[in-house]
Amino acid sequence: MVSRLVLGCGSVGRALVSALADRRGSVLVCCENEHRIETLRSDRVAARRADPTDPETFDGVARPVDIVVVAADDPAVNRAATDLVREHYPDAFVLAYAGKEPSAEVRMEIETLADRTIDGEATVAGDLMERIGEASMRPRRLRRVLRSVDGSLAVVTHDNPDPDAIASALALCEIARTTGREADICYFGDITHQENRALVNVLDVDLRKLEPGDIDDYGGIALVDHSRPGVNDQLPEDTPVDVLIDHHPPRAPVEARFVDLRSDVGATSTLLVEYLRQLGIDVEETVATALLYGIRVDTDDFRREVSTVDFEAAAFLMPYTDESVLERIATPSMSAETLQTMARAISNREVRGSVLVSHIADLHERDALAQSADQLLDIEGVRTTLVYGIIDGTVYCSGRTRGANLDIGETLRDAFDQIGSGGGHADMAGAQIPLGLLGESDEDELTDIVHDLIVERFFAAIEARPSVRSAGPFAEDDGDGSGSARG
Structure with missing residues (x-):
């Protein structure tokens, strides 16, 4: 369930809280205006009187918080509150209102701290909701789950992994390491297709071939490019999964602490590009080259089940890739x-x-x-x-x-x-x-x-x-x- 915290409740805040009240998940409003607090409570919105710029305000807020909205009318209050939010909720998505007539300096400081900013009172609630949609929350939720893993992470591909699975696992390992978690690309079976072998060899990708029982070495499990343990991998069917990212439509319900299943894109690699971009992670040449090749293979060079997002991901990766390496991977000798x-x-x-x-x-x-x-x-x-x-x-x-x-x-x-x-x-x-x-x-x-x-x-x-x-x-x-x- 999505948890939302609203700090300050000026004109923009009131419009947003009204829209949030009808959505699934919890909402807590903290502001200093006693009259506004009573009005919100009469509308069955959880609210308490508190100073958004006081660190003690956060002591009574249950964790984790997925979204924080800073929406007082005073620009200085919003600047201070946004700074505190970043300290207390580093993984939360932060939407901040610049306030009424903010100075250029305050506006710039808020824009630097927040994930999205609101420029003026004319912004309608529907537009605000669009800015804090599911897509914006995913990267921070993923990072929070990765941080909570007790030990190293096994990023498990499907059996006999293809380029999309290998590239996606490589990118997820990079994301995990930014949270302080070690991660390994793991697989069952064999890598026999000449192009798949070329991808691993040319890019020098380090993978671990699993044997029964090896999975017990890890504190967390992630699945990429497939969605059910025991189906197209050799994990026990009851294996608990921490992270699941895939673009194949599932036949049956899937379970994991973090799930991202989107069948409207052509490759799982495309989804991992989105996470790298939104989390601000520098994309190394090896990762970029692998991801671009994964997208090309799964979309048959952008001819099969391709979406606008796949093209955008490929365009983002191009400056970071080595074309000569791509050519070596794509044209290996056939035995x-x-x-x-x-x-x-x-x-x-x-x-x-x-x-x-x-x-x-x-x-x-x-x-x-x-x-x-x-x-x-x-x-x-x-x-x-x-x-x-x-x-x-x-x-x-x-x-x-x-x-x-x-x-x-x-x-x-x-x-x-x-x-x-x-x-x-x-x-x-x-x-x-x-x-x-x-x-x-x-x-x-x-x-x-x-x-x-x-x-x-x-x-x-x-x-x-x-x-x-x-x-x-x-x-x-x-x-x-x-x-x-x-x-």
Whole structure:
């Protein structure tokens, strides 16, 4: 619940308190005007008589405080109160009114101390509320949670992390260190995709590969680029999470002390850029280069699910990045084994209308699935691909779609959530299905069983989605993006 403290209640303060009273969260008003205090109390607003410039005023205020509004009419009072607020509530968002006819010096001092300033009485309450919205509070709430962690922080990516996950974890570690907390980038699985390996090697990113039980070494847990422990990571499902930052829409409710889930941006890296900017943290070349590459990869070079915020984040990062390093990361050599794996996926393809399914036998690298799914999408007439393979008793799937009336993330959730887990974006997603006792079958029998399971559930999920039924998922491509239904 958001906690708000209002210091002083002049003309601007009265307008703001009226707007705050109807919002969720608590409000406490402290001012010296006894008549105004009685009026506020009659309106069921918590208020007490106190001097906003007296340090003892803060002794009786419960912590933490998320937002402090300094809103007396006297510029000198507001200047002194804002200074005290910064001392007592360093993580709070501070909105300060400059007061009536402030001098240029006082105005400048208030602007230096506050996060946002109010220039005049004409400012309406709606505008004031906009200035202290959720987006403005997030960075300070994040910093407060990080400071409260008892020990070092494990910033856990999803299994086999991609550039967006690695870059986001790198940035969050930097933010944690500004609060005095040591932090490590942690992951389960392997980093096998050549571009992901290049990112780690060229930028010399330090990551810790976790084994069961290693997480007990940390006093706090953060998840980036995924949102549920035990789903696409190997943490116990009941692991308490301190910080969660992700841009994927969750299938089920998520829990953490601090949660930032925004599916309207193209990359988690974009969200971390916002925190770095709002907290005034200098962005080093390594962090900036990683974040820009994370945004580029997850938005397919700004062609997929990209938002205005992604472009703004990229523009902010550009002056701090090394273009030659980006080029080295983006164009690594591809191993012969990866090429052979992709060739097997092409050879094993099964096409129904515009939907292609393939499998990779003897799979060694999970990232080969994503690369194959991307490449197969370039086949003429194919708009949706699903490629799967088996590693260590688990079936891994990677799906892609382009120019189709299909949300591949929701489709994989519908198909595989009951027997494993699946999800992602509208045009790119993945799934994991543990084999369990099926893994004891002989190789040929297992191949047939898995193929029937994946194909039947995938196509059944496609046919069950109403928007897809109306568009015709198995239509023949006639070259102009339309199609005719096929039985």
